[in-house]
Amino acid sequence: xxxxxxxxxxxxxxxxxxxxxxxxxxxxxxxxxxxxxxxxxxxxxxxxxxxxxxxxxxxxxxxxxxxxxxxxxxxxxxxxxxxxxxxxxxxxxxxxxxxxxxxxxxxxxxxxxxxxxxxxxxxxxxxxxxxxxxxxxxxxxxxxxxxxxxxxxxxxxxxxxxxxxxxxxxxxxxxxxxxxxxxxxxxxxxxxxxxxxxxxxxxxxxxxxxxxxxxxxxxxxxxxxxxxxxxxxxxxxxxxxxxxxxxxxxxxxxxxxxxxxxxxxxxxxxxxxxxxxxxxxxxxxxxxxxxxxxxxxxxxxxxxxxxxxxxxxxxxxxxxxxxxxxxxxxxxxxxxxxxxxxxxxxxxxxxxxxxxxxxxxxxxxxxxxxxxxxxxxxxxxxxxxxxxxxxxxxxxxxxxxxxxxxxxxxxxxxxxxxxxxxxxxxxxxxxxxxxxxxxxxxxxxxxxxxxxxxxxxxxx
Ligand code: NDP
Numbered sequence: 001x002x003x004x005x006x007x008x009x010x011x012x013x014x015x016x017x018x019x020x021x022x023x024x025x026x027x028x029x030x031x032x033x034x035x036x037x038x039x040x041x042x043x044x045x046x047x048x049x050x051x052x053x054x055x056x057x058x059x060x061x062x063x064x065x066x067x068x069x070x071x072x073x074x075x076x077x078x079x080x081x082x083x084x085x086x087x088x089x090x091x092x093x094x095x096x097x098x099x100x101x102x103x104x105x106x107x108x109x110x111x112x113x114x115x116x117x118x119x120x121x122x123x124x125x126x127x128x129x130x131x132x133x134x135x136x137x138x139x140x141x142x143x144x145x146x147x148x149x150x151x152x153x154x155x156x157x158x159x160x161x162x163x164x165x166x167x168x169x170x171x172x173x174x175x176x177x178x179x180x181x182x183x184x185x186x187x188x189x190x191x192x193x194x195x196x197x198x199x200x201x202x203x204x205x206x207x208x209x210x211x212x213x214x215x216x217x218x219x220x221x222x223x224x225x226x227x228x229x230x231x232x233x234x235x236x237x238x239x240x241x242x243x244x245x246x247x248x249x250x251x252x253x254x255x256x257x258x259x260x261x262x263x264x265x266x267x268x269x270x271x272x273x274x275x276x277x278x279x280x281x282x283x284x285x286x287x288x289x290x291x292x293x294x295x296x297x298x299x300x301x302x303x304x305x306x307x308x309x310x311x312x313x314x315x316x317x318x319x320x321x322x323x324x325x326x327x328x329x330x331x332x333x334x335x336x337x338x339x340x341x342x343x344x345x346x347x348x349x350x351x352x353x354x355x356x357x358x359x360x361x362x363x364x365x366x367x368x369x370x371x372x373x374x375x376x377x378x379x380x381x382x383x384x385x386x387x388x389x390x391x392x393x394x395x396x397x398x399x400x401x402x403x404x405x406x407x408x409x410x411x412x413x414x415x416x417x418x419x420x421x422x423x424x425x426x427x428x429x430x431x432x433x434x435x436x437x438x439x440x441x442x443x444x445x446x447x448x449x450x451x452x453x454x455x456x457x458x459x460x
Contacts, residue, residue, distance in 0.1 A: 035368065042440060062087050065112075075147055084158060084159065086168070097392065116131070132170070157191065177201075236261070237260060242263050243320075243338060250292075268298040273309070327350060329352060330352045343367065394410055425442045428441045
């Protein structure tokens with residue numbers, strides 16, 4: 001069923017008109033809300049009480065938005081000013097939880113779309129976490145470690161008063177990895193004079209969980225594997241397109257290799273590499289060192305290994321050639337809207353029939369509709385990449401108990417959670433007459449738990 005092929009869309013049209021009027025210019029936020037409310041039309045027919053309690057209207061309004069100045073000094077002694085944000089979207093089922101993104105493109109629209117998605121994603125994980133998101137337009141690329149530290153300390157000097165282990169627990173996202181979480185945690189601890197699980201993605205020596213770094217990528221692959229199992233297939237021997245080369249992409253490739261698949265691409269914001277022979281564990285080790293230690297560009301992969309084709313980004317092109325290779329599976333793991341409608345056509349035409357979204361909202365709405373019409377196995381981000389935040393939830397649980405689980409134990413729990421999310425999406429889609437439509441399944445399953453909790457808690 002196409003995403004929008006549902007009855008009663010008068011409500012959707014009215015709600016979207018309000019959302020656009022109240023949040024002018026926030027196109028990414030409009031897109032994320034549109035995709036979800038199209039699914040929820042199916043629910044409102046059966047549960048009109050959500051309409052009278054105006055649950056959806058409340059869910060699209062953040063509980064709180066904090067926006068602040070982040071002044072810091074660069075290595076030349078110049079003063080720099082960035083803008084910091086935290087969107088506390090919904091706390092009906094637990095403390096706000098969601099990553100921090102440091103990227104020059106960060107603005108209110110992007111963070112509100114991410115926070116809105118996060119509410120439903122966190123609900124799907126089965127763990128008690130509300131939804132939030134934050135970050136800054138600061139660009140860590142090309143900055144020294146000292147500059148990044150000074151920025152993080154200034155950012156936390158304002159953020160610390162709005163977060164806490166029972167209030168709001170941020171984590172990493174684009175541009176925020178282990179290094180940044182370390183600097184942020186250090187400053188929080190210093191300001192509060194307490195050692196608590198206020199951030200996740202922490203170092204293993206100071207409260208971090210094994211497998212947290214790997215979790216989003218591993219989870220996206222587990223989700224793909226569950227989708228394939230519905231057709232009695234596995235990932236063994238499947239050719240896979242992967243975009244990005246950061247945290248999520250790296251560990252997607254790692255798990256694909258463990259499952260016997262053949263990943264053949266990686267990218268960054270300057271271009272992509274196509275390695276027809278396949279990325280091997282040795283080549284992946286090179287990427288980890290390149291990206292996490294030397295902080296270099298993916299082009300160096302093509303300089304280092306033979307028969308690899310590097311294609312720089314062409315800013316004038318309206319398609320991404322990475323999505324135009326023969327393959328069976330695609331794992332978009334870079335950023336939002338990286339698969340447009342034409343890219344989606346290319347993927348389908350090239351034989352791709354499994355798409356598992358590692359990044360948040362990497363496919364435009366029209367692309368999603370094409371995947372659903374073509375009846376391919378399409379795992380939307382809020383389900384497929386929920387392994388990261390689920391393992392953050394496991395990190396919070398370990399912090400509360402002041403103990404740590406083994407690598408195997410965390411991976412096993414992550415795997416179980418991804419299977420449970422897959423089952424919830426599948427069964428919910430089926431129950432609402434949309435068999436095999438993981439978009440409806442994820443949106444509705446995530447929504448119901450939050451909506452029922454909001455109903456229980458009164459008008460707040
Ligand atoms: P990283 O910063 O580790 O890596 C991001 C990768 O995507 C880099 O290769 C980066 O290239 C590329 N990229 C980022 N922005 C753009 C852009 N505008 N155009 C082209 N390439 C781009 O981030 P993560 O791997 O953590 O995050 C990737 C995606 O996964 C995001 O959508 C994030 O929200 C999502 N996600 C992450 C989770 C996590 O646990 N980390 C959890 C759930 C979702 P370059 O270095 O050149 O910028």
